[in-house]
Amino acid sequence: MAVAQYRHSEKGRERHFTGATDLPRITFEQVEKSYGPVRVLPPLDLAFDDGEFTVLVGPSGCGKSTTLRLLAGLEELSGGEIFFDGKPISGLEPKDRDIAMVFQDYALYPHMNIARNMSFALRLARVPRRDIREKVQRVADMLNIGHLLDRKPAELSGGQRQRVAMGRALVRDASTFLFDEPLSNLDAKLRAKMRTELAEMRDRIDKNMVYVTHDQIEAMTLGDRIVVMNEGLVQQEGTPEDLFKRPVNKFVAGFIGTPTMNFLDGTLVDEGGMLRVRGDGFDLAVSQAQRARLEGHRGKDVSLGVRPTSFTRDPDATNTIDLNVAVSEYLGSNSVLVTRCGGAEVQVELSSATPIRAGTVMTFGVEADDILLFDAQSGRTL
Ligand code: ADP
Ligand code: MG
Numbered sequence: 599m600a601v602a603q604y605r606h607s608e609k610g611r612e613r614h615f616t617g618a619t620d621l622p623r624i625t626f627e628q629v630e631k632s633y634g635p636v637r638v639l640p641p642l643d644l645a646f647d648d649g650e651f652t653v654l655v656g657p658s659g660c661g662k663s664t665t666l667r668l669l670a671g672l673e674e675l676s677g678g679e680i681f682f683d684g685k686p687i688s689g690l691e692p693k694d695r696d697i698a699m700v701f702q703d704y705a706l707y708p709h710m711n712i713a714r715n716m717s718f719a720l721r722l723a724r725v726p727r728r729d730i731r732e733k734v735q736r737v738a739d740m741l742n743i744g745h746l747l748d749r750k751p752a753e754l755s756g757g758q759r760q761r762v763a764m765g766r767a768l769v770r771d772a773s774t775f776l777f778d779e780p781l782s783n784l785d786a787k788l789r790a791k792m793r794t795e796l797a798e799m800r801d802r803i804d805k806n807m808v809y810v811t812h813d814q815i816e817a818m819t820l821g822d823r824i825v826v827m828n829e830g831l832v833q834q835e836g837t838p839e840d841l842f843k844r845p846v847n848k849f850v851a852g853f854i855g856t857p858t859m860n861f862l863d864g865t866l867v868d869e870g871g872m873l874r875v876r877g878d879g880f881d882l883a884v885s886q887a888q889r890a891r892l893e894g895h896r897g898k899d900v901s902l903g904v905r906p907t908s909f910t911r912d913p914d915a916t917n918t919i920d921l922n923v924a925v926s927e928y929l930g931s932n933s934v935l936v937t938r939c940g941g942a943e944v945q946v947e948l949s950s951a952t953p954i955r956a957g958t959v960m961t962f963g964v965e966a967d968d969i970l971l972f973d974a975q976s977g978r979t980l
Contacts, residue, residue, distance in 0.1 A: 621648040621773045621806050622682035622696075624669070630677035631664050638664050639830045641678060647823070651800050651807045655817035656827035656853075662810040663702075665827075666776045669808065670699050698772040702779040704763035706751040712738070713747040716766045737768045740799070757788045774806040781816065793819055814854050818842070826850050848901060848977035851970060857906040857934070860944045863974065868896050875902050875971065878940025880919045885966035892971070892980055899974035906934075906947040908968035915963020921946065923960055928953035 626644040630637070639661050646652050654662045667673040669680060671692035679686045687695060698719075706715050713734055714721075720730045738744040741761040751759055760780060767775055781789045781796075797820055800807065811817055817824045818838045826833040826841065826849075834846045838854075845851035851859050864877030866884070873884040873892055882902070884892065909919075921937035921944055933954050935946040946962065948954070971980040 621804075623648045623684075624774065624806065624808075625681045625684075626665075626669075626678065627681065628678035629665075629668060629675060629680060631661075631668060631673065632676045637676075637830070639668075642830065642832065644825065644832070646806060646808060648806060649804055651809065651820060651822045653809045653811060653817040653821035653824045654827060655811055655814055655821075655824055656833075658812050660827045661830040662812075662827060663778055666699070666778050666808065666810050669695075669774075670697050670776055671695050696773045697776060698767035698770040698774075699776040700763050700767045700778065700780045702782055704751075704759050704783075706759060706762060706766075708751055711748050711750055712743065712754070712762050715751065715762055716747075716769055718766065719770050733769050734765075737765045740802075741765050741768075741795075756784055757792065760784060760792060768803075772805070774808070777807070777809040779811050780809075782811070782813070796820060815856060818854065824854075826853060828853075844979075845970070846979055848903070848972040848979075851903050851972070851979070855905060857945055857947055859903045859905050859970075860942075861972075862902045862904075862939060862942050862944070864900055864902050866892060866895050866898055866900050866971070875900060875969070877902065878942070880939055882919060882964060882969060883917050883966050884969060884971065887967065888971070888980075895971075895973075895980055900980065901972040901974050901977070903970035903972060904944075904964055904968065906945040908964060909946045909948065909962040910964070911948060911950070911960075912963040917964050917966050918961050919964055920959055920961050923954060923956050923958050926954045926956040 624646040626642055628641040628643065629639060630641050631639040642665070654665060656662055664673065668675055671690060675688050679688055681687065707718070710718070716734045716738065717730045720733065734747070735744060738747055741764060743758055743761045743765065746754060746758060751762065754762065760783070764780065781792050784792060793816055800820060809820060821838060823835060824838060824841055825835045828849055834841060834850045841850060841854045845854065848861065852861065862877050862880060864875045864880070867874050867876050873889055873896070875882055875884055919939065921939050923935050923937050925936040927934040931951070932947060932949045935948070935954060937944045937946055954960070972978065973980055
């Protein structure tokens, strides 16, 4: 197994591999999938860089598992083709694709102990027994389950079973690993812990990894690159930072980031050469930098997007909005406020050491640069 090394640069994390990679570059061209008359994936184009950890993220039912299963060969394509280094693979059996997959429900054999569960594929492939033992032990130790090899799955906790499922895939020296929501059966605390462990593991393993989840926090913390899907369509691809700072539409803006972005309906107005966005209970200036892009949209209906963390209590702020605090949750170092602006609800998150009283109208500053505007009809970012 080659080892990936990391360097931190201004652009963020960059991977540098010590060995030449012989991993296939995977591409989807116009891939379609229908079940009977129901089309699940419209023609879908995807490209995965070799050695990349790619996360497919989107709401339940958007076609993530289908995409993985097509790649693994567990489902047949209804149209288009998948290529490994330019070679079509739809004629290949799953076992000939050099892919290992971790399923959401783990799919462990209850009557086999952990060692036998983990070595199943290696035994099928008639790998020498000593190599199997050595490999299983090494991967199990990496996953902190090395001491559990004699137990049966039923004697393990949910988190340990999850590691076994992961280990069973990792002992196979496949070039490409597919993960289908591997953490979704764990409770919140364990999920966070396993997420951290996965992030560490990712940095040590130089393989193609495609990870599917509906959880945008997992996507943001694990992905070198994230592909956001909705209803079978790719909404946007990019680094976590791209998606957070430059969402291409309202769907991505609302899907990525916690707490979720607020949206307010308004109209873009020109006041003495300054563009403002105005709506029920607010009137905010738009940054000069956005002016050129917004020229054609004067007088049009827009949706205004502001993240809960973009509100400030800066007394010198010139761009302000009055919000009626309905609920105030004081969490110690910060407060989460549910407020009203006209008829709309607006969430505010402030780092503030003192509790804020509910039932008051408060003035908040908003940097013009922190405002996103979307076309009211198409949802496209303006
Ligand atoms: P996700 O993994 O993003 O939650 P899936 O890829 O599992 O979504 O499913 C996408 C859509 O395809 C869903 O609407 C689902 O109901 C449908 N679907 C998945 N598998 C089948 C099947 N075997 N037969 C019919 N419809 C299916
Ligand atoms: Mg799924």
